[in-house]
Amino acid sequence: MDFQNKDNEQKYQADVQHINDLINGSIDAQRYAWDATAQQCAVRIEQIKNLINDKVFDDSSEGNGEQQDIIKLSKDLSAFLERCASPEFQVALVGTIKAGKSTLINALLNYELASTRVTPETAALTKFKKADEDFVQISFYTDQEWAALWKSATSATNTVFVEDYNKLNADAEKSRWLNQPTQTMHFNDREELKQEIERRTSSQHPEHYFVKEVVVGLKDFDLPDGVVLIDTPGLNDVVTFRSDITRGYIARANAVFMCVKGDSLTGEELQTLQRVFTNTKGKINKVYVIATQLDTLNNPKSDWEKQKVEWTKYLKGDNCFKSEALVQSNLVPVTAYLFTLLEKYKDNRLTEDEEEFTLRPLLGKFRIRARELNARFAELEEFTNIRPLFHKLQTEVVAKHKEDLIDDIIKTYDSHVEEIKKLMAAKKTAQQQLIEDSKKSLDQIQAERDQRVKELEQVQEDKRELSAVVKQLKNATTQRVEEVIAAIRNKN
Numbered sequence: 001m002d003f004q005n006k007d008n009e010q011k012y013q014a015d016v017q018h019i020n021d022l023i024n025g026s027i028d029a030q031r032y033a034w035d036a037t038a039q040q041c042a043v044r045i046e047q048i049k050n051l052i053n054d055k056v057f058d059d060s061s062e063g064n065g066e067q068q069d070i071i072k073l074s075k076d077l078s079a080f081l082e083r084c085a086s087p088e089f090q091v092a093l094v095g096t097i098k099a100g101k102s103t104l105i106n107a108l109l110n111y112e113l114a115s116t117r118v119t120p121e122t123a124a125l126t127k128f129k130k131a132d133e134d135f136v137q138i139s140f141y142t143d144q145e146w147a148a149l150w151k152s153a154t155s156a157t158n159t160v161f162v163e164d165y166n167k168l169n170a171d172a173e174k175s176r177w178l179n180q181p182t183q184t185m186h187f188n189d190r191e192e193l194k195q196e197i198e199r200r201t202s203s204q205h206p207e208h209y210f211v212k213e214v215v216v217g218l219k220d221f222d223l224p225d226g227v228v229l230i231d232t233p234g235l236n237d238v239v240t241f242r243s244d245i246t247r248g249y250i251a252r253a254n255a256v257f258m259c260v261k262g263d264s265l266t267g268e269e270l271q272t273l274q275r276v277f278t279n280t281k282g283k284i285n286k287v288y289v290i291a292t293q294l295d296t297l298n299n300p301k302s303d304w305e306k307q308k309v310e311w312t313k314y315l316k317g318d319n320c321f322k323s324e325a326l327v328q329s330n331l332v333p334v335t336a337y338l339f340t341l342l343e344k345y346k347d348n349r350l351t352e353d354e355e356e357f358t359l360r361p362l363l364g365k366f367r368i369r370a371r372e373l374n375a376r377f378a379e380l381e382e383f384t385n386i387r388p389l390f391h392k393l394q395t396e397v398v399a400k401h402k403e404d405l406i407d408d409i410i411k412t413y414d415s416h417v418e419e420i421k422k423l424m425a426a427k428k429t430a431q432q433q434l435i436e437d438s439k440k441s442l443d444q445i446q447a448e449r450d451q452r453v454k455e456l457e458q459v460q461e462d463k464r465e466l467s468a469v470v471k472q473l474k475n476a477t478t479q480r481v482e483e484v485i486a487a488i489r490n491k492n
């Protein structure tokens with residue numbers, strides 16, 4: 001571009017340099033160093049995000065509607081970068097209220113960390129993962145999120161949420177917790193850690209209403225780094241705001257364990273199953289239907305065999321697994337509570353009461369007398385099926401977790417690149433128009449030039465030119481984004 005005003009030319013050059021700095025500047029590629037492909041994708045996206053977030057790209061003064069799209073895109077790109085920086089392979093345990101999700105998590109962790117109860121219990125999403133030391137991290141709702149949750153709770157036909165909230169006098173606690181920054185507590189003692197989780201997630205405590213998410217880091221978590229087990233509130237939670245969060249996790253999860261009580265594939269369960277399959281399109285083989293609490297059947301072994309035939313008829317259908325073979329491998333029966341009792345018995349951690357009134361009556365279901373327990377321990381443990389499920393989790397579900405994560409990152413990256421390309425094409429057309437317009441105006445001003453006083457003429461000329469410079473600059477920015485995209489294409 002030819003400049004008549006030296007200052008304008010300098011400004012233009014400085015801004016072009018600024019754009020180049022944004023692209024080549026201070027990106028911390030080490031954040032994404034866990035994998036070379038993820039790093040490449042993340043650095044490219046971060047370059048583009050820096051460009052589109054910069055003030056030279058801001059069209060708001062022109063009232064351009066595309067600015068909203070840019071803001072949304074920028075948010076999506078930030079979320080993508082977060083995923084690239086701390087990748088999580090999520091295994092979500094979902095199901096209706098009281099399906100036994102938390103009890104199953106405890107059996108898989110081999111420690112009763114998630115709180116379980118006969119009444120609706122898990123209110124906040126709880127994530128378990130491997131860490132260098134045991135910790136609990138609590139995040140709280142913001143005012144805005146709370147307003148949305150409260151609206152959802154008060155508009156629900158079922159009033160139980162509001163009644164319980166009032167009963168626990170939770171409103172008096174509200175200001176203490178909303179908007180609080182995330183808190184992290186480290187523990188040396190497992191029981192203390194357990195109490196902390198209970199205090200924050202159990203429906204018995206008023207503050208649980210304001211807890212958005214709990215992350216539990218465990219030293220002896222027996223799954224690879226990056227794998228996260230997620231305990232979720234029931235999908236039939238009366239507050240749709242909360243069940244919607246769980247639904248979001250189903251869509252995002254890398255694998256879903258859908259817990260269904262072994263004695264009840266009822267209408268509600270079927271409906272919930274349906275929703276899970278709808279939300280996990282394309283990942284059917286990563287859905288596991290876990291039949292829970294088999295010991296509650298009158299005759300656990302033979303009753304389950306009969307139930308299984310019935311369940312299979314439904315699950316092999318087009319709305320679910322679409323194949324009987326997949327049902328055979330992905331329908332897994334468990335008895336998590338019995339497993340935990342047996343583990344405690346083996347390690348002498350059962351109280352006398354638990355042994356007498358909880359374990360013994362259960363043995364009756366299997367026609368095992370108390371004195372036969374040691375001899376038939378292995379048979380009972382085998383029936384709980386927890387170890388085979390854990391083995392499946394290790395070998396089938398998370399064995400290729402890194403590859404799956406990268407696959408996911410590449411797919412998301414490609415879809416973002418498509419989105420960026422579309423937005424840039426629209427923007428470029430608009431900018432070309434603006435440049436043409438500003439040149440046309442310049443000619444008009446020149447035609448009137450002779451009629452005006454010389455200095456005034458010069459001032460207006462400079463102003464026009466400056467305007468053209470700004471437009472040109474925006475064009476240059478778009479051009480650079482396109483160049484980055486072209487580089488991406490070459491990479492592919």
Ligand SMILES: Nc1nc2c(ncn2[C@@H]2O[C@H](COP(=O)(O)OP(=O)(O)OP(=O)(O)O)[C@@H](O)[C@H]2O)c(=O)[nH]1
Binds near residue numbers: 095099103115120232
């Ligand atoms: N007998 C028996 N009881 C079980 C089993 N699993 C869970 N329970 C009981 O069922 C009740 C509900 O279990 P939870 O694990 O809290 O169920 P949940 O799905 O996490 O429930 P919410 O968090 O409220 O949705 C508790 O009283 C458990 O002790 C099992 O395998 N056998």
Ligand SMILES: [Mg+2]
Binds near residue numbers: 102103115116232
């Ligand atoms: Mg629970």
